[in-house]
Amino acid sequence: MRVLKFLLQKELRQILRDPAIFRILFIMPMIQLLILPLAADYEIKNINLGVVDHDHSEYSRKLINKIVSSGYFRLKDYSATFKQGMYAIGQDKTDLILEIPAQFERGLVKEDEATLLVAVNAINGVKAGLGSAYIQGIIQDYNQNVRMQWIQFPRFNPQPTIEVASSNWYNPNMNYRLFMVPGILVMLVTMIGSTFAANNIVREKEKGTIEQINVSPIKKTQFILGKLIPFWMLALIELTIGLIIARLVYGIIPLGHYITIYIFASIYLLAILGLGLLMSTYAQTQQQSMLVSFFITMIFNLLSGLYTPIESMPQWAQIITRLNPVSYFIDVMRLVVLKGSSLSDIKYQIFALLGFAVFFNTWAILNYKKRSG
Amino acid sequence: MQKEKVITAKDLTKRFGDFTAVDKISFEVEKGEIFGFLGANGAGKTTAMRMLCGLSMPTSGSASVAGFDVYKQNEQIKKNIGYMSQKFSLYEDLTIRENIQFYAGIYGLTDQRIKEKTELLLKELHLEGQEKTMVRALPLGWKQKIAFSIAIVHDPAIVFLDEPTGGVDPITRREFWTLIYEASARGITIFVTTHYMDEAEYCNRVSIMVDGRIDALDSPANLMKNYSAHSMDDVFLHLARKAERSE
Numbered sequence: 235m236r237v238l239k240f241l242l243q244k245e246l247r248q249i250l251r252d253p254a255i256f257r258i259l260f261i262m263p264m265i266q267l268l269i270l271p272l273a274a275d276y277e278i279k280n281i282n283l284g285v286v287d288h289d290h291s292e293y294s295r296k297l298i299n300k301i302v303s304s305g306y307f308r309l310k311d312y313s314a315t316f317k318q319g320m321y322a323i324g325q326d327k328t329d330l331i332l333e334i335p336a337q338f339e340r341g342l343v344k345e346d347e348a349t350l351l352v353a354v355n356a357i358n359g360v361k362a363g364l365g366s367a368y369i370q371g372i373i374q375d376y377n378q379n380v381r382m383q384w385i386q387f388p389r390f391n392p393q394p395t396i397e398v399a400s401s402n403w404y405n406p407n408m409n410y411r412l413f414m415v416p417g418i419l420v421m422l423v424t425m426i427g428s429t430f431a432a433n434n435i436v437r438e439k440e441k442g443t444i445e446q447i448n449v450s451p452i453k454k455t456q457f458i459l460g461k462l463i464p465f466w467m468l469a470l471i472e473l474t475i476g477l478i479i480a481r482l483v484y485g486i487i488p489l490g491h492y493i494t495i496y497i498f499a500s501i502y503l504l505a506i507l508g509l510g511l512l513m514s515t516y517a518q519t520q521q522q523s524m525l526v527s528f529f530i531t532m533i534f535n536l537l538s539g540l541y542t543p544i545e546s547m548p549q550w551a552q553i554i555t556r557l558n559p560v561s562y563f564i565d566v567m568r569l570v571v572l573k574g575s576s577l578s579d580i581k582y583q584i585f586a587l588l589g590f591a592v593f594f595n596t597w598a599i600l601n602y603k604k605r606s607g
Numbered sequence: 608m609q610k611e612k613v614i615t616a617k618d619l620t621k622r623f624g625d626f627t628a629v630d631k632i633s634f635e636v637e638k639g640e641i642f643g644f645l646g647a648n649g650a651g652k653t654t655a656m657r658m659l660c661g662l663s664m665p666t667s668g669s670a671s672v673a674g675f676d677v678y679k680q681n682e683q684i685k686k687n688i689g690y691m692s693q694k695f696s697l698y699e700d701l702t703i704r705e706n707i708q709f710y711a712g713i714y715g716l717t718d719q720r721i722k723e724k725t726e727l728l729l730k731e732l733h734l735e736g737q738e739k740t741m742v743r744a745l746p747l748g749w750k751q752k753i754a755f756s757i758a759i760v761h762d763p764a765i766v767f768l769d770e771p772t773g774g775v776d777p778i779t780r781r782e783f784w785t786l787i788y789e790a791s792a793r794g795i796t797i798f799v800t801t802h803y804m805d806e807a808e809y810c811n812r813v814s815i816m817v818d819g820r821i822d823a824l825d826s827p828a829n830l831m832k833n834y835s836a837h838s839m840d841d842v843f844l845h846l847a848r849k850a851e852r853s854e
Contacts, residue, residue, distance in 0.1 A: 240712030248700050442694030449660050449690040450713050451682060605681060606663050 237452055241460030245434075249464060255430070263422045263472060267479045271414045278364040284311035284328035286319040291339035293380070300376050301332070306368050316351075323355050330354050330365050342380055411484050416567035417540040419476040423469050423499065424534065424560055427506040428513075429527045431465040435514035436523045448604040458599050462507050469503050470496070489574030495567065498580060501587045502563045508594030509559075515601040534560040559590050610637040613765055613796045614659060618668035621654050628654040630819035631668060638764075641787065641797040643807045643827075646816030647847045652800045653693060655816070656767050659798075660690050673764045686714075689758035689766035689795075693773070697754050699743035703734060706742060707757055714761035728756045731786075748779030752786060759790050766790065768799040772806065784809055804839040813839075815846050822846050 249255055283301065287294050302309050307330075311322040319331040333351040335341075341348040352369055356362040438444040447457060477495070480486040488495065510527065517523035535541075537551060538560040544552055555561040562583045569575035577584070614636035621629040629651040636642045646652045657663035659672050661681030670677045673687040697706045704725060711721040729735050732752055742750060751771055759766050768787075772780045784806065791797050799810070807813050807827060814824040823830055823846055827839055836842045 236715065237713050240709055243712075244698070244701065244705070244709045247705060248698065251700050441699075442692060443696055443698060445662065445692045445694065446690070446696040446710075447713075448662055449685060449688070449692075450710075451685045451715075452713050605661055606657075 237456050238459055241452070241456060242463055245460060245464040249468065259426065259468060259472060260475065263426075263476060264479060266422060267415065267418060267476055268483065270418050271411045271484065278361050278368075279306055281307050281330060281361065281365045281368070282310040282328040283307040284313060284319045284322045284331045285309065286313050286316050286331060286333040288336040289334050289338040293339040293342060294334045297334065297373070297376055298332075301369060301372050304368070304372055306365075320353070323353070328355070329358075329361060330369065332369065412486060412572060413568065414540075415480050415484050415486055416571045417538075417564045419473065419480065420538075420560060420563045420567055421531075421535055421540065422476060423473050423503070424506055424563075425531055426469045426472050427465065427503050428510040428531055429524070430468070430510070431461055431507050432510035432514040432517070432523045432527055433520055434465070435461055435511065436517050436520050440519060454599050454602050454604065458511055458595065458602065461511060462504070462595075465507055465510075466500070466503050469507075470499065473499050486571060488571040490570035490576060494570050494575070494577055494580070497577065498563070498566050498570075498584065498587070501584060501591060502559060505559045505587050505590035505594055508591055508598055512594050512598040512601065515598055531560075534558050537561065538564050540564055556586075559587060562586055612636065613638045613674075614642075614670070614672050614798065616655075616659070616668070616670040619655065619658060619665055619670050620667045621651075621658055621663065622666045627819055629658070632816070632819075632821045633668075634814055634821060634824055636765075636796060636798060638796055639791060639794055640812065641791050641799065641810045643810030643813035644798060644800040644816070645802075645807055645813050645843060646800070647850055648802075649852065650816040650847075650850070651819040652816055653769055656769055656798070656800065659684075660688060660767055661685055662690075687764045689761070689763040691754050691758040691766070691768045691771055693769045695750060695754065697742045697750060697757065700741065702739050702741055703729070703745075703753060704738035706753070707760060710757045711760045716761060724760055728760065731789075732756060748775045748783075751775055752779070752783055755783065755786055755790075759795055762793075763795065765796040765798060768797065770800050770802065772801065772803065780806070804843055807839045807843070815843060817846055817850050818852050822849075 285298055287298070298309070301307050311319065311328045313319040313322060316331070316333055319328075319333065322328045323331060331351075331353040333353070335349060335351075338348050338350075350373060352366055354362040354366045435444070438447070473496075477492065509530070513526050513530070514523055517526060537547075537555050537558050539555065540560075544555050544561060547555065566575075566580050566583050569580060612635045614634075616635075617633045618631040619629060619633070620627065620631050632651075632655060644652050644656065654663065658665045658677060659670060661672075661677060661684045665677060672684045675681075675683040675687070677684065698709070701709065707725045707728060708721055711724055716724065725738070729738055732749075734749075734753075742753070745753070755766075755768065755771060758768070772783050775783065780803070787797055787799070787809075799806075801807060810827065812824065812826050813830065814821045815830075816822070823833075823842070825833065830842045831837070831839065834842045834845050836845065
């Protein structure tokens with residue numbers, strides 16, 4: 235215990251003295267939390283629309299007005315022929331062409347039928363998918379209005395219509411920030427945890443001070459704990475700052491208890507720090523450890539469910555996410571913040587993370603050798 | 608009268624793949640002795656020393672340090688030795704006092720003892736009033752002297768010094784050797800590698816390693832006599848020129 239006290243004292247002194255660590259720990263995450271959630275919004279806006287109107291009728295103008303006034307589209311191009319419209323797509327001026335055929339108005343009113351063509355630039359898949367879905371929704375709505383105006387509905391509709399009314403639970407306004415901010419916070423805490431501790435040990439290797447530790451009677455467990463505990467504390471401080479920003483800036487107040495978040499985060503950090511320490515026992519230089527932890531955290535983040543729902547990943551990727559500590563924390567953060575889950579609701583995640591923590595730390599201690607072969 | 612042996616090595620060997628860094632070396636070091644471990648760059652001095660300190664696993668042969676076996680009791684050895692590596696080993700971003708505290712602490716000294724030791728050490732090194740200076744701000748010679756004092760802060764039976772005076776000016780080297788003599792007078796056995804032949808003459812006995820083997824082992828006076836040389840320099844050149852391998 236006494237030895238551990240000296241190790242911790244030394245580590246804290248070094249950390250508090252390092253201006254770079256302080257900047258990276260506090261300023262960087264604040265900027266990320268203030269900027270990223272505003273940019274990482276899944277709603278697609280500002281889709282550039284090109285229109286090829288062969289009809290030039292009141293109805294076609296009404297349709298275009300309706301589309302543009304929805305707020306999702308910007309009318310960027312108004313061409314005479316489809317070919318010119320395609321040219322605009324080719325020039326990246328527009329994302330989507332709406333072609334209105336000649337006789338559109340007549341067809342619609344007299345023959346109760348009209349065909350529109352929507353062509354989408356699918357280079358950005360999300361934009362294309364959502365764009366064409368939006369425009370179809372708007373056209374449908376428009377169609378409904380026209381029909382209401384011109385057609386007498388039969389008293390008994392032979393085709394019953396089913397109307398779907400949806401309500402969004404736990405995040406009623408579908409506020410993306412509520413969804414993204416807890417996730418981004420997890421990412422930040424993860425980066426601190428996995429990168430910092432790893433780099434710290436490797437720096438001792440590079441400077442040669444680890445040799446002096448290895449030639450002393452310090453036990454391996456003491457040494458690993460001496461590295462783990464300070465960074466564990468730093469990451470919890472980081473989490474606290476993040477939660478304060480979430481509350482003050484975004485008004486995000488968890489429905490569940492803060493204590494639930496902290497208990498889970500403490501266990502989570504043991505796992506992620508263990509992973510960092512494990513990497514450091516293999517790496518010889520800081521470049522190596524930086525690159526490896528960058529690689530791993532990138533995979534962890536992309537397969538965490540932060541950006542894309544895990545449920546829509548292919549089966550094999552879903553299995554990988556179960557081996558990914560980050561996905562559990564993002565899940566838990568959202569459960570606690572949005573749904574108000576309590577400790578008993580997240581037992582499964584807690585056990586999984588305890589497993590990771592034991593696994594990574596044991597491996598790290600076993601692989602850290604005071605004597606080379 | 609047989610003196611107490613604190614280091615004994617018998618056919619100690621270290622191979623890295625095909626390369627035999629240390630080739631069946633055998634020697635004994637007596638308690639309180641200043642034992643010089645000489646050899647050209649790449650002769651295998653550091654490797655041999657690392658095996659004795661429990662930092663590197665020997666390939667074959669046997670050795671005991673402070674009465675403990677290097678294979679099985681390497682952690683007990685570590686309680687009884689001090690080590691100063693070729694690479695500078697103090698924490699540059701800690702002050703002199705904090706470095707002393709840390710190293711004394713991890714060797715299990717009591718708070719009272721740490722305090723006493725710190726004061727004593729600062730006085731010996733004439734660093735009173737400087738204890739709050741960051742180690743990074745000190746000149747190399749000072750750092751080396753502090754590193755040595757810290758390596759023996761826990762009063763070990765043996766201290767291993769790997770080229771402690773490399774790159775240090777002659778005056779500081781002298782001062783450094785004064786510290787070594789003082790430690791030796793307190794009963795600490797000194798095991799030191801060096802490239803400076805004047806330093807070799809300060810040793811009670813020296814061994815000269817060539818290509819992983821110990822080619823000569825005796826007191827400096829006897830060595831000079833045996834090789835009919837005028838100085839240790841000549842002895843060393845005579846032996847080291849035979850070396851076939853380079854760095």
